[in-house]
Amino acid sequence: MPQREGVLPAEFWSRPDLAAALSTCDMPAVVAAVREARGWSQGELARTVGYSQSWVSRVLNGQQSLTIDQVREIARLLGIPVHLLRFSGTGGRPAATAAPSPRPSGRAGGADPARRRENAKAAAPPVPLPGAAPAGNGIDESTAPALRAITGGQRRLDASSPARDLAAAAVAHLDLSGRTLKRAQRSPFAAPVAAAASEAAGFAAWLHADMGDLGSARTFYRAAIARARQAGDDLLDVYMLGSLAAFEIDADDPALGLGLAQEAGHRLGEGAHPTARAWLSCVRAMAHAGLGDAAAARHAVAAAEADVARPDNAEPPWPWVFAFDDAKVAGYRALTSVKLRDPGSAHAAFSDALGTARPGGKHSAVLMVELASARADSGDIDEAFRLAGDALRTGAAFGSERIIGRVRRFRRRYEGPSARCVSRFDDQLAAVLTGSTPA
Known part of the structure; x- marks a missing residue:
């Protein structure tokens, strides 16, 4: 009988098939075994690890590479003993694994674990130890987090700084991220570096939109979407698509914005983090309001309110920096009410959004x-x-x-x-x- 709660017993991890998968860091097999032991659907698994169902499906099918950080985080969330995950030569320390070749259809976890382990060994290049000296190209597991930290700091400064004071540094950082990505192409860290470059491009787009340079903003948003897809990060792809949608709505093209937001919604899938769902609903609400569809706009805001109220809407997932809470949704409710020429609803929503501050x-x-x-x-x-x-x-x-x-x-x-x-x-x-x- 599946054990949905609690810690899985030690004998579960010593099963021959799991011991073999752990010894080669075959994460698709390990995650599939945990899902089966828990009796979870793919949607429940996706909610547990905080990714979209489509992303989890690709992991289970061996089509999604995992970074070292992702391996560690998934292991923590699923209760997988990290000390048992290893490649030969890593001294038992966790490492990223390149995705094995796509598996034949059938039970998640694959019909031929031995073949999949061999594929993983062949496909996965050597991975440096955490803290070890970087490879000759200077790329290691700390590269992407360092790039992301720079962008994150710039985004926080944006709330209190003129865009023109940040733009030159943001574009320079984007150039650095692009050059770093070129050097990372043949390393196991290409995907996280591409994700960091996507975030840098998205922030450059935001600054140029704030400065009124709409052409540059669109160029940077397109680059952000392309880099997110290069990284294979669905949530980041959704964030950048939704950001472009919000930009086009603000630029008085709500029909285009709605189409982009709907595409982002299709990519988001089931089991996504509530912050992502609520934010995207608010973007759609603005588009509907711009098109004069009051019923659709209010329905979208109500959906956002429901997601924000969910108990698992705690820390926002990257690339969101700030929490998406009741006050944020109230702000969007106010903005849609203004577009719909409903001053009564707008006044109440503004009161909730601004509070006493x-x-x-x-x-x-x-x-x-x-x-x-x-x-x-x-x-x-x-x-x-x-x-x-x-x-x-x-x-x-x-x-x-x-x-x-x-x-x-x-x-x-x-x-x-x-x-x-x-x-x-x-x-x-x-x-x-x-x-x-x-x-």
């Missing part, structure tokens, strides 16, 4: 200008233009064409009566656009 930074400036639209729709002109003016000052201070563009759209959209607050705002906007005086 004083708005500040680029993200809050985006919310403020949309709240200004909701205030204008409800007839509160003075408050609407005060909020728009605050957002404009933030956009000018950060040199964010994205924020300034939203403020300009707010002004074009306003068709109400003239008032002193409107005239003051027009003077402020003109000063920012001409660079004559500070906002």
